[in-house]
Structures are given as structure tokens and as C-alpha cells.
Amino acid sequence: TSDPKSGLIAYPAGGHMPCVRVWDVDGGQVAEVQSHKYGVSCVAFSTNSCYIVSVGYQHDMTVSVWDWRKGSIIASNKVSSRVFAVSFSQDSSYFVTAGNRHVKFWYLDASKERRVNSTVPLIGRSGLLGDHKNSVFSGVACGRGLMASSTYCITSSGLLCLFNSSRQLEAWVNLKTPSASCLVVGTNFIFCGCADGIIRVFSPSNLQYITTLHRPHRLGVDLTQSVKHGSLLPASPGVQYPDTLALTFDPTARHLTCVYNDHSVYVWDVKDVRNVRKLYSALYHSSCVWSVEVYPELSDVSQAVLPPSSFFTCSSDNTIRLWHADPPTGHGNLYSNDLLRILYVGENMQHLQADGEAAGADGKAGIRVLAISPDGQHLAAGDRCGNLRIFGLDFLDELVKIEAHDAEVLCLEFSPPSTGVRLLASASRDRLIHVFNLEKNYGLVQTLNDHSASITAVKFTGSESPEVRMVSCGADKSIYFQTAEQTAEGLSFSRSHHVVEKTTLYDMDLDSSRTHVTIACQDRNVRVYNVETGKLKKCLKGSSSDDGALLKVQMDPSGSFFATSCSDKNIAIFDYESGECVATLFGHSEIVTCMRFSQDCRHLITVAGDGCVFVWRLDSQMTSTMRRRWGLRLKAAPETCSHKQRETFITVPSSQIHQQQQQEEEEEEPELRTPARLDSAPDAQLLQTNGKLPMWFRKLVSLMFTVKLNICIVQLSQNTCSVHRSVCG
Template identity: 60%
Template sequence: MAVEGSTITSRIKNLLRSPSIKLRRNKAGNRREDLSSKVTLEKVLGITVSGGRGLACDPRSGLVAYPAGCVVVLFNPRKHKQHHILNSSRKTITALAFSPDGKYLVTGESGHMPAVRVWDVAERSQVAELQEHKYGVACVAFSPSAKYIVSVGYQHDMIVNVWAWKKNIVVASNKVSSRVTAVSFSEDCSYFVTAGNRHIKFWYLDDSKTSKVNATVPLLGRSGLLGELRNNLFTDVACGRGKKADSTFCITSSGLLCEFSDRRLLDKWVELRTTVAHCISVSQDYIFCGCADGTVRLFNPSNLHFLSTLPRPHALGTDIASITEASRLFSGVANARYPDTIALTFDPTNQWLSCVYNDHSIYVWDVRDPKKVGKVYSALYHSSCVWSVEVYPEVKDSNQACLPPSSFITCSSDNTIRLWNTESSGVHGSTLHRNILSSDLIKIIYVDGNTQALLDTDLPGGDKADASLMDPRVGIRSVCVSPNGQHLASGDRMGTLRVHELQSLSEMLKVEAHDSEILCLEYSKPDTGLKLLASASRDRLIHVLDAGREYSLQQTLDEHSSSITAVKFAASDGQVRMISCGADKSIYFRTAQKSGDGVQFTRTHHVVRKTTLYDMDVEPSWKYTAIGCQDRNIRIFNISSGKQKKLFKGSQGEDGTLIKVQTDPSGIYIATSCSDKNLSIFDFSSGECVATMFGHSGECSLDYLSRS
């Protein structure tokens, strides 16, 4: 149920108040808007760059491109605006590059039979699909003439292809014997260079031959003469520009910057004075080297003389809410640790350097004066899979609200809970203020755990730990906000329940409530007359706590025989109900009975179906509950009687499982998330699908964000 790679694209626009929307009436006479062309991807809060091959800049417009799941984000640092290219194959985008004129973008992807795709940047539409690789595309590049595209496959297929992409043919091809991490074209288009494990290779293109032959010809390659550096892992490569067009620059993971001549000879190298080097970017005037601990070294390409070290980003574990002035960012912190720099791209027109760090943050630095670098833009995102998203409730008395309207909260395997607001310029009624590090992010709550230790972990293939690959035993699994907006409950993957006071963000409760991960949390609504919190876990237990009495335990229910996937409260027919479902294919309907100073829930109905039940929501009238099932159906049950009212398909596809369901605040629509990576919106009454969308390259969570 995680959002792969930490991208959050679950903001579904609530357009119910828009005067321009065409409305239709359903059988019940309620107004229903036509959503088929109205649901759009508004903003992506996340990034899935894993190396220099996943970050690119259009040298003419300054547009920065990076992958976020199966979406390419086209970001304008000057205007802080995003546009998006959506990969309809739903495959994770692994590499991308702009054409020299900025008109086209080429992407590579992972998965079975991956494609190299070419996109028109202005139209954001696909213009070519090139399919020859079998397992994944490690890196891609346009030739300086934009006539050719080179693509290199994952180490499993080890194929280097040169495409005449407008003809959709491979004009030259060959195999490599090592894992390739990067590729770069020479300025005169006569050759390109690949870099990888014990590998620097020069590949030569004879344009006169490749233009005339329609069949694929062998690609001529010659290894660089590495000498005593032959056992190194070369993590990135960039061919020289301008006066140094005959040179090729590369870096080793051990921290060496190397220069090769046009005769493939290793001319010279310098030490970067770092534990590990990840990426390189070369212009006519500068060489930028991205290294461990947030370091970026700047060198002169003409002689490899060291020029300066750029400022580092935020320290890991920083209280971002306390950084309201830029000067705080440039003042060092003793014994602080910083995220590694894993990708660089340079805009020569504006003299801006975009950097991505391995905690999934992005910074754009103004390097016009290397001795006085300024920050143009920055954003911080989850560094691991996002498990849950919760919208902050509407609080009647705005002075009592801890967060501004349209705020939402996410939790992740990176052991953080993040508070977001993408619209408000300030935080009304709260001591929280906007920070200079991430305009969409209000606050980060760091929970127990060493995230940096996970980020430092080496993975198979030499990459550093990334989002979905972090330790599955840690992380925050579920969050829920109390109806009055004052408390935030969270459950982690070890079974620990925490409650934070949202005004001060202080931890007011921490208890080892379960023996396994807490899959769901639910507060009772004020209309029930009760102040309860239910926590349900993979350990098959539901704990009911009294939130009005310092979260004292009221009852423990152990009727389920397998993981409990959802629990909800409702009030109907003058009774307070609690409904739960789980992997044991059971649904339990319970009714509250007063017992002494508290309440006890007793079972009134028990329903068993033939499919696993993954998620549940109660519609606003509290008459019915909707359950998302493994067979991709939505089953609607009457809460009072426990009887099934209707069943309809919750996914347009024929594969996957429904993992999340969510009714909108009006009760007209129900949204679903399917493991086939599609989101859908259905009419709750008729079951008609009114909109579908995609953007994630993994399973995703969702919630409605109401907006005026």
C-alpha cells in the first residue's frame, strides 16, 4: 500500500463549487459534476531521482526535469511552477535527457520490456516509442545534433543501442560486460562515452555509414586506458565543452576526478577529499562534483584546479520550522550530518546548479559568483515510501485550528510525519511559520529511528538506499487527526502508538500497543457523543482508547483471525457503531453499550465474504459502509442490518487489487486506488466510473482535500 519512491500525487481537486462545471443529475436527484475532464494532476510532492542520469536541464529555457514515479516533472525554478508528463505505461522512469534545443525529452524506464520514449516538451505528448531493451534502461542521451539517441540497458541485458529515433530504428548496437551508470556525448557528435564498474568506454559513430544503412551495424567501442585506476567504479561521466571538447571527465566512487584525452588516455586526476563521489556536471567554465555529506566541489576544467566548495543543504534532522532566514542555512552546525549529493544539472544561461540529495530534497543554487553562492529554490520530500495521507479537518473556530485550511499530513517509512499546505502563505492560529527550505512543507516530526543509517546503506548494484528499499521493519504506518484538530495519532511498524499535540507538536503519549505494525487508526466523530480512538494491527487486535481521558484503555477486541485492515466508527439509529474488516475476509459490526464510566462494544453482525477485504470507508450519512476487496469490487453494506446492499466494480482494469477506498465529503463520489497503479472516481449511487487517473509507479494511498 505504499506510495513508491515517496511521491505524493493524491490531491484530487474538489470542484463542487466551480460555476463553470457541467452538472448532471443522478437517480436520486442530486447534482453531479462531470469529472471526466476535470481531474488533473496539480502538483507532485516527491522525487525519485537515484543518480545523475535522472536529472536534466534544458540549457535554453532553464527548465529542470526529474522523475517522480511514472511522471516526469518539468519544473521552472524561476516561477516555482510545475508541468507534468505522464507515462501511460505506469513504469518507473529511471533516466531522462533533453535534446540540445530543448524541444524534446527522452526517457528510459524499468520493468519488463521497457521502452525508450521521446516526448514533445511543449505539448507534453509522446512522439516516439523505442523498444529493444528487455529489463530496464539505465541511461539515455541525445546526440548534439539531436539526430540520434543512445540508450544503455540494465546490467541484465547489457545492450548499448544507438537510435535514429525519428525512423524508429537501431542503427548501431553492441554489448557491454559491466554495469553502466552513465553516458555522455562528445560535443562534435563523433563519439560517446559510457562509465560504470571498472568501465570507461569510448563508442565511435560514423555518421556517413549509419545514415545510409537501414540495418543495425556493430557499434565500435574502445576501452579507456585506466592504468592503476582499472578496478574503480566510475559513477558518472561528462564530455568536455568549448576549449575542453576533446577531454572527457569522470568521477570514481572512491572520490577521484579524472580527465581522459581524445586518445582515451588518463591524463590526470585529483582527489575530491570525500568518502564517496556520486555525480558530475561539466560546462565550459566549471566542473561540479557531487559528493557525500552534502558536498559539491567546483573545479576549473582547463587544469582541474580546485575553485570552491558550494554551501551544503539542511542538516539531517533539522527542525525546518525554525529556519525562517536564509542566513541560518549557511551557518554550520557542529557534528551535523548532511544528505549525499546524488545528482547535478547545470543551467549555463542563468548560472544555476540544481542538486538532488539522497534524502529526496532538491536545491537550486545561484553560482554566478562561486565565492558567494545563493539559494534560488529548495524543497524537501519524503525519502522513503509514503504509507498514509490524512487531510486536516475543518475546525469551526478557526482560532482553535492548529493548521491552516487545506492542510494534510503524511507518514512514511523514513520515520517522519510531515505536515503540508500547498496554498496558504501563513499558518493561521498557530505558532508554526513558513520556512525557507520548502514552501509546501510546514513541519517535519522526526520519530525514533536512524534514517541516515538507512540512507547510507549500500544496495546491490552500488546505488544508495532509496525510497521503497529501506528497512521494512521501521517507519510510520498510519496517521489520524482528532476531529477537533488538536491531536495527531500515529502507529509505526513495530506496533508503537504515539499521540502528538498538534499546537506544540509535543509527544503526549507513546505506548507499545501492539506486537506488529499498526495498520489503521480511527477517531470517533463528535456526533457519536464519544471521544474514542481505535487502533488495529497485524496482530489481529483492536484497542479502543478514551481520548477524553488521557487515552486510557477501554477495551481490547480479538475476534479477527488475521490482519485487521480497516476500522471505522459510525452513529445510526441512535446507536454508536464500530465496523472492522480484515484479511480473514470477515466484517464485524459492533454496537456500543455503556458500561460504568465508559463504553463496551458488543458484536451485532458478522459477515464473511470469499475475498480479502483491504480497506473501508463510511459515507457521510453513516447509513452505509463501502469496502474495497481483493477481487476489485466495492461492496456496500447497511451498517444497521449488516446486509450487503450493492456491489460494483471499483477498477476499470482486469488486474490488481483494490487497496484503498475513500468517499468524498458530499457522499456523491467514491475514490479507489488499485494495485494496477490506477486511481478511479465512481458515482456512489450508480457505480458509474466518472474519472480515472494515474501517476504513481507503485501502489498508493489517497484522501480527499476539500477546497473553496
């Protein structure tokens, strides 16, 4: 709900510790109250902007009125029915709640008289429903202007009801629709939101019908057709539209904002209700969003088929959507400013779009995971039935379909160009990893069955080592390090290391050098392993709270920070070297299912089970740090390819060489183990020398006169020496 006078917005925040938050439209959060245990079903500002009323979920059954500036509840009471809507009267003396066989009037003036210095019982009187006592009232709105003493309700069966000042049901009218869910009242009009995208307009004085507004987009809309026609597509027989879910009206600008059940938003100009004009619209996913993938930055810009800052998302609504983090102006899309394309996958799309929640409830519908090839030409998508589809990004046409797995595909990964091979790995809940060859039209190369439970992540390392390596982790608490060998039959992966942890492993990502893998663990820690040796390097705290499990981890392109998501629905960003938490993000009402940093290091994109896609703007200092480190790494990359190591040599007496060699032979390197406690994990530190001379230094005497480049001769005393080294990459 919004307050036009103060420019404030109040909304119910679900998830862990549900509360009502008040935000300034020009700034941040200004107030917060937690008075409900299970969730907040509806919230409303008083007309004078002094109070906010909130109603809890059906298990909470509490209605509370609080002074949002002081953060204190002034009156509260219990309700015996499920409440769907609430509305304040024009003079703020009372408000009305509506729900399942429930219409009740709550009086603030009478409650104030009984107030001492604490919360007092809220006084309420039930509406006289007459013959409609068994109806479900889905919406309520108090009258305005000359009809300020009246109250209007709408039933889920499609009746518009009028209550007089004595709380009696005085009149009603049939909306001629299968169902209705919402209404909003102005001084001259009543707007009723109905099924199939219908919004009917009535007169507040006598409930006389006036007109019906334009419908929104058709279900299964093709955005490219909107560009050709240049206007909203006309209605045709058999076409379905999304149901109207919520309405709000700005009486000053005469703008009507509508939210539909496919999560789309429209703003209509209703200055002339018989000639309504669309001002704004946006289309979103209608169900759980499972994955997000950012389009890569290519060295040859001319080879890119999509604009920069593009990214894909997939959902249980069986759609793959192409977005733009920085929408270009004038791209000709009439339905959305930031949505570029919608790719419909599967059949019965109108049903899935009309009821996205039902689509994901059967456990089969929907696209589960996405991956984009490094050359930016192909998009791989795995669905919840185990099918693997390959799309060409030029036209988003389906090139290959493979019935790969017996259960939903959980992860996909293309091999990076540095490996010298073009492979695609898919892993599933059926405990199998399939490796496909892009050069042979995604023909199957090998199937790996090492895991004994669902596989949660798989990655190709792509380090400087000539071997092609692959790392996978899963719910069996195992990490498998695979190394590829070229055989007579072709490329074959075999196990090189196997690590078993004491906790479930939910997600995995590689650092910028692709030599270390970071794993999100159920115990809220992030463990970092060396890909070549399989040994634990360090263990970092991955959550800002002590509740829940760590579900996702994502490194930024430069390797400076990593982001994590926890089952408490919050997101945290940590410094990769120090393990310090630098930011905490919240806003999703369900668990975060995937995260990606943008290629320009300016945004973090998150998707969740609430069907929302959030694009977070990162702090400018974080962006500067990532770009600086990433730029240094990219500049060093060509030299890394041509030189394995670049060092600066010095000379010292040969007696010290033999002495250092003897010390190194007597000492053994201790084995790293998973710490039992987080505080026992090794601290992340900068590279330091250990006082011993490196291996190359022992051979210096024989090579001293043959080395011609990168030699610095330092005059040293008999007992002192210093070592200088510069490492590339």
C-alpha cells in the same frame, strides 16, 4: 534529463511496462518508447535534440538510441556491465556510458552508415582504463567548448578522471572525499558531487581545484530555526549532511541544480562560484511514505490550529511532515515553499535521514499510519513497532505514548462527532483492535480479537442511527460489524454481523452518509455493504486493468467519486453511482500506499513507496460536481438531525390501501449475495418507486385529519394514483 533547446524533458518511468517518456515543459507527454523489460537506469538527450539514448537495468543490459519524434529505435546493443551514467558529446557523434569497471564510447556516425530500414547494432569501443580498470565509475560527462574532445568520469571512491580523444585515461585527481557519485561539465567548470553534501569545482583544462560550494541543510533540520536565523545554519562539529546524488547545469542562466540522497533539491546561482547564492530548495521524504491525512474543515474556523489545505504525511524515515497544498506566500521558511513543519520521531534521526532506504529495510523503523481528530486538535501516529503516539497540533508536542500492539500499527480511526462519543480505534498486524477513550487521556476501553489475520482497515460509521457502530476488515477475508452498548463498566462493542468473502480485503472507506462501506478487494472489485444490515448493496469494478490486486480505496467528501490504487502502481477515479471510470492517473514508480481527497474538492493527494507525495489537480467539472452535492448534503444536515423523514402525503381510496397491503405481505425481499462475476452485479441506478404504497400510507386514513403540515391533497380517480416524496439528506 532535459533538453534546453526544445524545452523537453525525458525521464525513465519504472513500474509495470517500463518506458521512457518525453514531456513538454509547457504541456503534456509528446513521446513514449518501451524498449526495456526490467527498468531504465539512465537516459540522455543528444546535443542536437534529435535522439535519446536509454540504458536498461543490469538484468536488461541493453543500450538503445531512438528517434523520439518517430518513436523508433535506430541502433541498439548489449552491455556486459552495470551502467550508472551516460553523456552525449558536443557534436552528437558519439556518447559515453560509465558503470561498474566500465567506460565505453558509442559511435552514432559509424552506426548510421550500416543502417538500412531497421535497427542496426550500435558500434562501441571501450575506454583504456589502465591501472583503474577495477574502478566503479559512477558519473560521466563529455567536454564542452575548447575541451569538447575530452571526457570526464568520476569514480565512487572519489577520483576525477580525464579521458582524451583517443579514449585513454590521461589524468586524474583525488577529490578528498569518502565517496563521489556524479559530475557535470561546463565550458569553464567541472562540478563534482561528493559525500556529506560537498560539491567540488575544478577547471576542465587541467583538473585544477577551484573551490567548494556551500553545503545544503543539516540532517535533522528544524524549520523553525531557519525562520529565527534568516539564513542557512552554519556548520558545526559532528553535524552530518546528505550526500550529493545528481547534478545538472544550465550554462545560459548559470544555475546548478543538485539532488541529495535525502530526496532534497537545491538550485544554486553559480555565476560567481566563490560567492554562490541559493535560489530554490525543497525538502521531501527520504524513504517510503505510508500515510497521508488532510486537516479537517471545522465549523468554527477560530478553533483551527492549522491553515486550510494543510495535510500530514509519514514515512519510514521516522518523520511526520506538515505540508500545504496551496502554500502561503511569505511564511518565512528558507528550505521549502510547501513544507511547513518536520516532526522527528524516535532516535538516531541523522542516520535515518542519511539512508532512508536502510531505515525501512529492517521492518521496524518508521511511522506507519496517521489520523487527525475531528476537532483538529490531536494527531495520532502508529509506528512499525506497535507504538501509538498522540501529538498536540498546537505545537506538535507528544502528549501520550502507548505501547499498544506487538506488531506494526496498520490503521487508526477517530469516531466522528455524530456518534456522541470520543473514541480512537487502532488496529495492527497482531490481529487486535484497541479502542481508547479521549475523555480519559486515551485510556483503554476495550480490545477486540475477532480477526484471525492482519487487520487492514477499521472505521466508525457515525450514521443517523443512535447506535455507535464500527466496521473492520482484514486479510482473513472477514468483515466484522460491531455495535456499541452502554454497560455498567462502560461502552462495549459486540459483533452484530459477520461477512466472509472469497478474496482478501485490503482497504475500506465510508460514503458521505456513513451508512455504506466500500471495500477494496484483491480481485480488483469494490464491494459496497450496508452498515446496518451487513448486506451487499453493489459490486463495482475498481481497476482499469486486469492485472494485480486492488490495494486502496478512497471516497471524496461528497460521495460522488471514489479513487482506487492497484498493485500496477496506477490510480483510477470512478463515478460512485454508475461505476464508470472517469480518470486514470500514473506517475508513481512504486505502489500507492495511501490517498486522500482535499476538503475543498480540488485535489487528490497520493503517497507511495517511492517516497513521493503527489498533489493532483482534479478536473474543474469533477470539483463542481463534488461541491454541489456536498453543499446540498450540508444544507440538509440540520434538517436531518431534527426530522428523521420528511414526506408529502396524498389521499387515495381506502380500497386501494388494503389491496397494496395484501400484495406487500405476499412478497418477500430477496437477499443480496456477492456476485460470482462482475457483470452479474446489480447496476447502480437512481432511486425509483416499485409501484407499492409505503407503510406510512396505510395509516393515512386515521391520520388524515390530524396532520397540519406538509400535506398536499390531490384529487384522484378511482383507479389511478401518484405518489410524491421528498427525502431529506
